[in-house]
Amino acid sequence: MIKSLRGMNDILNDEEYKRYTYFIQTATKVAKNYGFHFIETPILEETALFKRSVGESSDIVGKEMYQFTDKGGNDVCMRPEGTAGVVRAFIQNKLDRAGGVHRYFYHGAMFRYERPQKGRLRQFHQFGCESFGVASVYEDANMIMMVSDILKELGIGYRLQLNSLGDQNCMPQYRDALVSFIESVESEICEDCKRRKTTNPIRVLDCKNEQCQSLYANAPKLIDSLCEGCQSDFDTLKQILDDNEIAYETDTNLVRGLDYYSKTAFEFVSDNIGSQSAIAGGGRYDRLVEFLDGRATPAVGFAMGIERLLELIVMPQEKRSGYYLGAMDDAAVNFILKLAHQKRQTKKVTCEYKPKNLKNHLKGADKVHARFCCVIGSNELENNTIWIKDLEMKTEQTINIKDF
């Protein structure tokens, strides 16, 4: 038997596909309410796109990409995340030159060559939003409120973690200060941290090693090193969240794994899905458009991991809907199918092809959650009528076929 590849799953189990489509519908609705519109970009992109956007130092680019050479000799890659492609499309269509505000949402498969576990797959799905052209921190707040709205509508509880990563005025200075601090304790830190010092020094801050953590207690704090602009934006953001009753915790060690973030960084986490607890993450990336050869454009975005959310979604109770059509005589089967065809122009119809007694038709109608069970037997066939029972109201009537 041929099986799907490691970490690549079908979404068709009982409840799963219902949850998946319900999520997409809900998230789409909220995103549209916020003025975002749908965009679809290719799964395959030039490898250079991800190297320049996500960053060479990240694990994603370093070891997790599905990268290969195609038959034309091009170095290509299955997208490991969604932002890079959207930014590329934005620039390619010269929207950076057009000016104005552009807001997009997308959803689709992403690929990372990792060791799978619960909530971590090699092919997984993200829903994401990207906003271009708004430098104001109000837009950052808007994005966070949007995620909050989506999660609330889906009945999903969360904790929101917030940080500011600074911008090109304060971040490089902080980075230098941190590196010299790390050098001062370098002999006592773990191997991983020694490696991080050169690849991505900020990452040492969330090292799990206890000895490292005790040493880093004295490290300079990013949050204390923000320049005036970053600090006031961060304060404004927190004020807006307070005003809108969105609870958050500031986590000065929250460092996003992708290099392109600056200023606002946020992560929504759930305590109910195992160790892969991040269900949504995002932040501001004001420099990315110019890194990818576009005209400098402020931008902010987020992505949600759909698989991680699925089991947390509280599904609305399923209501009976549509019609079930059945015949009690062979002679009526063809007629039933014709009726079904007509009715389907406007309604959802389940049609049973085998003649059965009334009891079994009612069972069948109940099983497909139909609202109305409609049956034609010999009596009905003679009189050109159809028997209809409303399974919810428990009322029944026999009406003329013409009125069906």
Next chain:
RNA sequence: GUGGGAUUAGCUCAGUUGGUUAGAGCACUAGUUUGUGGCACUGGGGGCCGCGAGUUCGAAUCUCGUAUCCCACCCCA
């Protein structure tokens, strides 16, 4: 990539010190007067015991390899 646990019916799981035709619940299906659903009763289908070697008279059971899932590390959505 490194460690640990698991894998038996569509699903959740039993299966004795290795011993005949491998079980249960749920689900599915058919009946229980050709006229009243959710319940109940009685039948039925469905398993290369993850896959491949080995030990043995004999393997779901013991050994090795391999694949996948789960957990931790790493990292992220």
